[in-house]
Amino acid sequence: MDLKSHISVKNLNVYYGAEHALKNINIDIPDRRITAIIGPSGCGKSTLLKSFNRLVDSIEGVKVTGEVSVDGENIYGPDVEITHIRKKMGLLSQRPFPLPMSIYDNVAYGPRIHGTKNRKVLDETVEKYLKIAHLWDEVKNRLNKPASKLSIGQQQRLCLARGLAVEPEIILGDEPTSALDPKSSRAIEERFMELKNDYTIVIVTHILRQAKRLADYVVFLYLGELIEHGPAREIFENPKEEMTKEYIKGIIS
Amino acid sequence: MFEKRIFIDRTAEKLTFLMASLSCILLVIIAWGLLKRSFPIMEEKSLADLLLTSSWKPLKGNFGFLPFIMGSLYVTAVAMMIAVPFSILTSIYLSEYAGRRIKNAAEPVIDLLAGIPSVVYGVWGILTVVPFVKYLAGLFGVFTTGYSVLSAGIVLAIMIFPIIINLSTEIFQSIPLELRNASLSLGATKWQTVKFVLIPKAMPGIIAAIVLGLSRAFGETMAVLMVAGNVAQTPGSLFDPAYPLPALIANNYGEMLSIPLYDSALLFAAFILLGIVLVFNIISKIILLRITRNTQ
Numbered sequence: 001m002d003l004k005s006h007i008s009v010k011n012l013n014v015y016y017g018a019e020h021a022l023k024n025i026n027i028d029i030p031d032r033r034i035t036a037i038i039g040p041s042g043c044g045k046s047t048l049l050k051s052f053n054r055l056v057d058s059i060e061g062v063k064v065t066g067e068v069s070v071d072g073e074n075i076y077g078p079d080v081e082i083t084h085i086r087k088k089m090g091l092l093s094q095r096p097f098p099l100p101m102s103i104y105d106n107v108a109y110g111p112r113i114h115g116t117k118n119r120k121v122l123d124e125t126v127e128k129y130l131k132i133a134h135l136w137d138e139v140k141n142r143l144n145k146p147a148s149k150l151s152i153g154q155q156q157r158l159c160l161a162r163g164l165a166v167e168p169e170i171i172l173g174d175e176p177t178s179a180l181d182p183k184s185s186r187a188i189e190e191r192f193m194e195l196k197n198d199y200t201i202v203i204v205t206h207i208l209r210q211a212k213r214l215a216d217y218v219v220f221l222y223l224g225e226l227i228e229h230g231p232a233r234e235i236f237e238n239p240k241e242e243m244t245k246e247y248i249k250g251i252i253s
Numbered sequence: 254m255f256e257k258r259i260f261i262d263r264t265a266e267k268l269t270f271l272m273a274s275l276s277c278i279l280l281v282i283i284a285w286g287l288l289k290r291s292f293p294i295m296e297e298k299s300l301a302d303l304l305l306t307s308s309w310k311p312l313k314g315n316f317g318f319l320p321f322i323m324g325s326l327y328v329t330a331v332a333m334m335i336a337v338p339f340s341i342l343t344s345i346y347l348s349e350y351a352g353r354r355i356k357n358a359a360e361p362v363i364d365l366l367a368g369i370p371s372v373v374y375g376v377w378g379i380l381t382v383v384p385f386v387k388y389l390a391g392l393f394g395v396f397t398t399g400y401s402v403l404s405a406g407i408v409l410a411i412m413i414f415p416i417i418i419n420l421s422t423e424i425f426q427s428i429p430l431e432l433r434n435a436s437l438s439l440g441a442t443k444w445q446t447v448k449f450v451l452i453p454k455a456m457p458g459i460i461a462a463i464v465l466g467l468s469r470a471f472g473e474t475m476a477v478l479m480v481a482g483n484v485a486q487t488p489g490s491l492f493d494p495a496y497p498l499p500a501l502i503a504n505n506y507g508e509m510l511s512i513p514l515y516d517s518a519l520l521f522a523a524f525i526l527l528g529i530v531l532v533f534n535i536i537s538k539i540i541l542l543r544i545t546r547n548t549q
Contacts, residue, residue: 055434060353087440097435100454109449110439159435166439 006031006170006200007052012066014047014056021047023224025066029217034192034201036215036232038208040252044224045204046174052202053089053172054082070170087114090163092176092188096155098147099162103139106147106158110166125165133161133191153184160191171195173203177210189214208248212236220244222252284527291521294514303521309485311509316518318525323487324402324495325471325529331406331491332413332470337463339410340417345447347418348425367415375479378408383480390492397492400482405495408476413466420465424458425451457541464537468530474499498526 005028014022022044029035029052037045050056051068054075067074075085087110099106107126108116116122126143130136135157139150147158156176163171173192177185192201192214205211211218211232218235220227220243228235228244239245246252294303294316306317347356386407387399428451436446452459482494483504506519 053438055438058430058433058437083440083442086438089438091434091438093431093434095431097429097431099432099435099450101449109436109441113439113441113445113449162435163439172438 004031005029006070007202008067008069008072009048009051010067010069012048012051012068013064014044014051015063016059017061021224022051023226025226027219027226027229029200029202031200032196032198033216034196034203034214035217035219036211037202037204037219037221038206038211039221039227039247041206042223043221045206045221048219048221049172049174049202049204052170053086053091055091057082087166088168089170089172090160090166090168092156092159092163092171092173094175095179096152096159098150098155098158101147102144103147103150103158104143107161107165110162114166126161129161129165130158132164132195133157134187135161151184153180153187156180156184156188157191160188164195168199170200170202173201173205175204175206178206185210220247222247284524287520287524287527291517291524294517294521297514304525307487311512311515311518314514316514316521318498318522320485320487321496321498321501321522322525322529324481325497325499325526327402327488328405328409328477328481328495328497329467329470331402332409333463333467335406335410336413336417336466336470340414340462340466341421341459343414344418344422344425345451347422349443349447349451363415363418366411367419371412371473371475372479374408374412375476378404378476378480382407386492393492395490395492398482398494400480400494401492402481402488402495403491405477405481405497406491408480409470409473412473412476413470416469417462417466420462421455421459424455424462427458428454456544460537460540460544464533467533471530471533472499472526474503478503498522502526 007029009025009027009029012022012025013020025048037048039045047056051064052070052075056062056064064076066076068076070085070088073080073085075082099109101109104126107129108122111122111125116125127136127140130139135154138154139145139158147155150158156179160171171192177188180188189210192203195201196216203214215232217230218232219229220235220241222243228239228241235244236248239248243252298316303316303318304322305319306315307319308315308317309320347359351359382404383399385399386401386404387397389403390397390399390401432450432454433446436450437443441449477497478500481497481500483496483500484494485496485501486493488495502519502522505515510516
């Protein structure tokens with residue numbers, strides 16, 4: 001498996017006040033693969049994910065040291081314009097958070113804030129990404145209705161389309177199916193499988209079977225420390241660390 | 254024991270229902286009382302005559318309320334024009350930009366502002382705002398005593414800052430962090446997030462906060478009475494004196510009641526005041542309903 005690195009983490013430490021949430025993480029996230037970050041709750045999975053697009057910044061009292069490089073550029077460097085970094089990544093959160101506007105405006109939001117005004121271009125963008133998210137047929141006749149009127153599963157697919165519409169290279173998913181019913185979860189997983197040829201996908205999940213279904217590469221965190229990482233098959237079939245073995249068998253959780 | 258707690262439970266329901274209905278009934282009682290006492294003047298004069306004429310000569314039997322209604326509307330409008338942008342921007346700063354330390358320092362100060370008695374605002378208005386307005390008018394070549402629509406508007410605006418700031422800060426803070434993150438993660442700047450996501454999301458609450466401030470401003474009596482000038486004519490500019498409805502009632506009720514219909518006229522003024530505040534509230538409810546239907 002060719003594992004060209006897309007996101008490269010060096011000596012990353014994150015503190016929430018006195019709490020040391022991530023301890024000296026070093027890792028390379030492979031390009032155009034699905035990477036799953038697994039581990040028990042509270043181990044720092046979401047923190048690691050949010051440090052990739054610097055959403056950790058918005059948490060009061062947070063301190064970050066070390067480097068996270070995206071396409072070779074350290075996003076914690078002094079001269080970084082953070083909006084450009086974030087534009088490279090789409091985010092799916094645990095619960096879908098549609099913006100308080102219509103379905104159309106939700107998808108058009110990203111392109112608009114980055115300066116696209118041409119209505120025709122926006123129309124095409126909205127249609128294209130709603131189709132990729134497999135939502136177009138369900139909403140094409142009510143694009144001007146508030147996004148909050150959609151079901152939760154549809155909202156999550158809308159959030160996927162919204163994230164893709166800024167044309168990112170990376171998709172980050174923070175337990176993106178945890179609030180969804182099985183059918184909607186499967187729809188999101190299927191989209192990820194389709195998208196992984198064109199995007200680097202990183203998901204946080206506490207569902208081991210989901211990680212097995214989706215992941216090419218697995219990162220196992222425990223209490224803020226990186227225990228083991230490697231190609232999914234190796235981690236699941238032949239883990240090197242005792243702790244990984246126990247977690248996969250369900251002994252620790 | 255079993256019977257007793259069931260009995261208490263039922264009594265509790267009835268008691269709480271009684272108290273809840275009492276507060277609703279109270280509004281009806283007050284409105285009815287005012288209306289009843291203003292019947293004498295309404296039998297004498299047509300509603301158009303009372304509301305749309307400007308001559309206020311109680312001794313001659315002329316009761317035109319237009320100057321007072323316009324005075325109230327002008328003063329309140331000026332207050333809102335100052336208070337709304339100032340308060341909303343302040344609450345955006347406090348909830349979105351300020352660190353915890355600044356927020357913890359600012360909030361008690363704003364609360365204190367709300368606790369200052371209105372007569373103190375009035376005195377302060379006479380000592381600082383009135384001379385300032387007089388000076389300001391001088392720059393435009395206008396002569397005024399300083400007791401004016403603008404003075405009253407400024408004092409009122411300061412009085413309603415805390416109401417609007419506190420409520421809208423709370424509303425902004427009740428918006429989940431993830432919604433901000435959804436916008437930020439698309440590469441939006443903080444201000445874009447505030448403008449396109451947070452303000453629309455908070456709009457129903459902001460409108461409620463504004464209406465609360467508006468009702469307060471409209472009904473505020475003491476501070477306004479001290480700085481507005483109290484001349485019974487429709488103000489023609491910001492530097493003209495005004496005579497708002499609450500000031501009219503407070504200045505005159507209980508005096509000169511030997512003049513026929515005077516008492517009834519003042520209670521009619523109170524009824525108009527109540528009516529206008531109710532109309533504000535109803536309009537805001539309608540706006541609110543529209544907005545929630547379209548965005549939330």
